Amino acid sequence: xxxxxxxxxxxxxxxxxxxxxxxxxxxxxxxxxxxxxxxxxxxxxxxxxxxxxxxxxxxxxxxxxxxxxxxxxxxxxxxxxxxxxxxxxxxxxxxxxxxxxxxxxxxxxxxxxxxxxxxxxxxxxxxxxxxxxxxxxxxxxxxxxxxxxxxxxxxxxxxxxxxxxxxxxxxxxxxxxxxxxxxxxxxxxxxxxxxxxxxxxxxxxxxxxxxxxxxxxxxxxxxxxxxxxxxxxxxxxxxxxxxxxxxxxxxxxxxxxxxxxxxxxxxxxxxxxxxxxxxxxxxxxxxxxxxxxxxxxxxxxxxxxxxxxxxxxx
Numbered sequence: 479x480x481x482x483x484x485x486x487x488x489x490x491x492x493x494x495x496x497x498x499x500x501x502x503x504x505x506x507x508x509x510x511x512x513x514x515x516x517x518x519x520x521x522x523x524x525x526x527x528x529x530x531x532x533x534x535x536x537x538x539x540x541x542x543x544x545x546x547x548x549x550x551x552x553x554x555x556x557x558x559x560x561x562x563x564x565x566x567x568x569x570x571x572x573x574x575x576x577x578x579x580x581x582x583x584x585x586x587x588x589x590x591x592x593x594x595x596x597x598x599x600x601x602x603x604x605x606x607x608x609x610x611x612x613x614x615x616x617x618x619x620x621x622x623x624x625x626x627x628x629x630x631x632x633x634x635x636x637x638x639x640x641x642x643x644x645x646x647x648x649x650x651x652x653x654x655x656x657x658x659x660x661x662x663x664x665x666x667x668x669x670x671x672x673x674x675x676x677x678x679x680x681x682x683x684x685x686x687x688x689x690x691x692x693x694x695x696x697x698x699x700x701x702x703x704x705x706x707x708x709x710x711x712x713x714x715x716x717x718x719x720x721x722x723x724x725x726x727x728x729x730x731x732x733x734x735x736x737x738x739x740x741x742x743x744x745x746x747x748x749x750x751x752x753x754x755x756x757x758x759x760x761x762x763x764x765x766x767x768x769x770x771x772x773x774x775x776x777x778x779x780x781x782x783x784x785x786x787x788x789x790x791x792x
Contacts, residue, residue, distance in 0.1 A: 728784070
């Protein structure tokens with residue numbers, strides 16, 4: 479069985495089937511028999527989405543919205559496949575992302591430049607285009623009616639310029655994509671959760687990220703729902719840790735800015751040492767090899783994002 483978390487408030491998280499278990503969640507909001515799916519994983523998510531609908535006794539025609547927090551392919555790679563599966567659904571995506579979902583060739587080329595063609599083909603497969611008439615621009619302040627609840631779209635740059643978060647006032651919750659960091663369940667210690675920022679290339683902006691985190695807290699949420707991974711409690715305390723660790727990431731990048739051709743590896747090693755230390759202070763007792771295996775992709779992408787920012791900041 480895939481990972482399934484029904485939080486009893488109309489929100490369900492289940493495993494997207496992306497790369498490894500409990501790496502990426504799809505959130506399903508259910509209200510009065512209507513469904514919104516938030517983020518999609520890759521094309522491999524389709525069997526799990528079908529199973530999720532079966533578990534709540536709903537069919538294909540119940541899906542009103544597929545909402546993307548942003549168009550990085552671990553969040554949006556399966557959008558075209560899901561939109562073909564759910565003929566009544568509208569895709570909701572940041573205006574900067576709309577054209578890429580309608581014509582994804584540039585998006586695929588950008589991802590291929592980072593990961594390589596073989597990896598993209600293996601993990602994502604064909605990224606299917608979505609008819610423009612089925613796409614809704616997720617403009618700032620857009621409100622979506624889902625059954626009897628409303629979902630508010632807010633623009634949240636920092637991780638990417640095409641990032642939105644979704645405020646669910648009924649659940650006193652926010653779906654945060656990557657804006658409120660990463661919190662892997664393997665790092666939970668006696669119910670305490672660990673959080674770290676994601677500074678992925680190519681649009682990382684630390685000042686904007688700090689501001690977006692604070693904006694999210696302004697809605698006074700009780701809960702955050704992260705794509706990586708699922709429900710996060712005590713948002714105010716976690717935000718303080720996220721701000722602190724974001725500052726530490728930036729300081730590490732700046733400390734190695736002058737390292738020339740060794741800059742990438744030196745930055746990555748310093749980030750590795752820093753996060754290992756933070757996890758040990760958190761009480762994590764996993765073997766170092768297991769921790770590094772969980773963080774391998776994030777360490778590489780965070781390093782790339784930080785060095786990109788160094789090269790492009792004003």
